[in-house]
Amino acid sequence: MSVQVAHSQHPDPYAAADELRTTLGELKPVLVLFFASSSYGPDGISAAMKNAFPDSTVIGCSTAGEIISGSMLNNSVVAMAMDTDTIQNVHADTISLKSPDFADDTLSRLAEAAGSTPISLDPTRYVGLILFDGLSGAEESIMERIGDLTNIQVIGGSAGDDLAFSATYVYLNGKAYTNTAVFALIEPKKKFDIIKTQSFCSLGKKLTPTKVDAASRKVIEFNGKPAAVAYAEAIGVPYSDAASHFMKNPVGLMADDEPFVRSPQRVEGDAIYFYCQVREGVDLDLLSSTDIIADTQKMLEEKNKETPIEALINFNCILRTLQLKQEGKDAAYGKIFSNIPTIGFSTYGEEYIGHINQTATMLAFLK
Amino acid sequence: MAGKIKKLIDSLIEQRSQGNASIATTTRTKLLLKGIDVKKYTEQSDDDPAVINTIIQVANEMGLNLKV
Known part of the structure; x- marks a missing residue:
């Protein structure tokens, strides 16, 4: 049995949860993970999911679109249920996003429940899964603090609200939260892997932020020039066209040739606001987009060859989803995951080591 | 004076990773x-305070104690 996925497009949260429960049949999950459209009221969907799976740890969040094996969906709820064949143990709790210090308490409690301390948790045995209120702007500071506290890998995404940018929610055991993250310390039964994929290559041009307001995710100057002017020059387009290149030409922090993408959001004055923090003095590479479908397919085929994947949780950036829809490739993207039990959602930011953009971070449970 | 920054970074990574290559990569x-580009610093880099x-x-945030 092990892992099963299901989805429902019933508009009533209790009917949707019941449909999921019925589809998932006799499985007795220790962990149920769900991602629900913001068309569902937060209190209703969280309560309904816990009601349907009273004996499981039930974790979820609101989305900007859902992913299930074979399809990208909207106005739905998708769920993955895992029993003891897949998950040995799971301990979950909330982290208040008012201060990074709240991560200390939560991680200590969860590690203690696993008979350990955060720094002593074995990275080959445990993985952290985190879901953020996607409008909190707190992802960087919390992820950095978690990275200070532990060596386990932490992966996740920022909740969405179908591009309303009004309110996003995380869910734990029947309750709905804002300005909060849900953190699950998971001990898989078998091996697991983290997949990080972004479809960009470096253009070999550097933009160094020389004046930033990190807290507001604003770059005032690149290379000593007004940020938007320097960006337009680097791309080789008129200043007035700069913003139209943001989606296909973001910038990236390069770690061993692997970009950690920082996506520009808008120009205001001559400054550029980003979807995540940019640090002063740290070089960024100008990137150019490649083919999301081909890149994702190739990466999954390679991973599957190494060790077959039993199930996949996909945190896929909303900007990737928008690009796929613009190019008429969203159906093709969903089909990539047809043969792997998969759920996911379109996020307002992805988490892996830190907070990143225009990336898909995935947790793969291996056979 | 030069080279202190690289020494401190190497010491931080060594203390944190305890020889585990995967943890060393993640720490980098x-x-x-956090704004520290490890690749930028060599034994010739100035000791920028x-x-x-x-x-x-x-x-300190990582719970490590570096000797300066």
């Missing part, structure tokens, strides 16, 4: 995301 990425302070602060 954590430092990059601001950068040294930042590394010591990051080490």
Whole structure:
């Protein structure tokens, strides 16, 4: 049995949860993970999911679109249920996003429940899964603090609200939260892997932020020039066209040739606001987009060859989803995951080591 | 004077990773995301006090004690 996925497009949260429960049949999950459209009221969907799976740890969040094996969906709820064949143990709790210090308490409690301390948790045995209120702007500071506290890998995404940018929610055991993250310390039964994929290559041009307001995710100057002017020059387009290149030409922090993408959001004055923090003095590479479908397919085929994947949780950036829809490739993207039990959602930011953009971070449970 | 920054970074990574190559790689990425580009510093890099302070602060946040 092990892992099963299901989805429902019933508009009533209790009917949707019941449909999921019925589809998932006799499985007795220790962990149920769900991602629900913001068309569902937060209190209703969280309560309904816990009601349907009273004996499981039930974790979820609101989305900007859902992913299930074979399809990208909207106005739905998708769920993955895992029993003891897949998950040995799971301990979950909330982290208040008012201060990074709240991560200390939560991680200590969860590690203690696993008979350990955060720094002593074995990275080959445990993985952290985190879901953020996607409008909190707190992802960087919390992820950095978690990275200070532990060596386990932490992966996740920022909740969405179908591009309303009004309110996003995380869910734990029947309750709905804002300005909060849900953190699950998971001990898989078998091996697991983290997949990080972004479809960009470096253009070999550097933009160094020389004046930033990190807290507001604003770059005032690149290379000593007004940020938007320097960006337009680097791309080789008129200043007035700069913003139209943001989606296909973001910038990236390069770690061993692997970009950690920082996506520009808008120009205001001559400054550029980003979807995540940019640090002063740290070089960024100008990137150019490649083919999301081909890149994702190739990466999954390679991973599957190494060790077959039993199930996949996909945190896929909303900007990737928008690009796929613009190019008429969203159906093709969903089909990539047809043969792997998969759920996911379109996020307002992805988490892996830190907070990143225009990336898909995935947790793969291996056979 | 030169080279202190590289020594401090190497010591931080060594203390944190305890010889585990995978943790060492992740720690380098954590430092990059915190604004410390490990690749930029060599034995010839000037001992910039601001950068040294930042590394010591990051080490403290990680629960490590670096000898300056």
